[in-house]
Amino acid sequence: MKFCNPLVLSLFVAIETILIASLISTSIECVCSAGIGDSILMARLALKKAKPNGLHCAPFVSDTITRDTIMRWIAQFPLDELPTVGWSTSRGLKESGINDIAALQQLSKVCL
Numbered sequence: 001m002k003f004c005n006p007l008v009l010s011l012f013v014a015i016e017t018i019l020i021a022s023l024i025s026t027s028i029e030c031v032c033s034a035g036i037g038d039s040i041l042m043a044r045l046a047l048k049k050a051k052p053n054g055l056h057c058a059p060f061v062s063d064t065i066t067r068d069t070i071m072r073w074i075a076q077f078p079l080d081e082l083p084t085v086g087w088s089t090s091r092g093l094k095e096s097g098i099n100d101i102a103a104l105q106q107l108s109k110v111c112l
Helices: 011-027 040-050 067-075 087-095 101-105
Strands: 007-010 034-037 055-057
Touching (some): 011 034, 011 055, 034 040, 040 055, 067 101
Parallel strands (some): 007 034, 034 055
């Protein structure tokens, strides 16, 4: 089984994402995962949920989905799954008492 680089696309191209993932899977026999979100961050986190060989759409603000719902969805991920947060940054945050994204969300911009 072959693996390709993951697709991380915004909500604006959701239908194209499904078509591209299907095309990759069938034409070149390559496992393909896709994350869909209304921002790059949300798409990348959705991709974490989609792997391997799946498709996941992150929640986005609408009449029925609030910002708080989205913040709770983001809070479920470990610190090191945030883009650009590697093991070193994650370790430094944990040494400062920040053990997860939920705790990170409680900090003010000044503290960050």
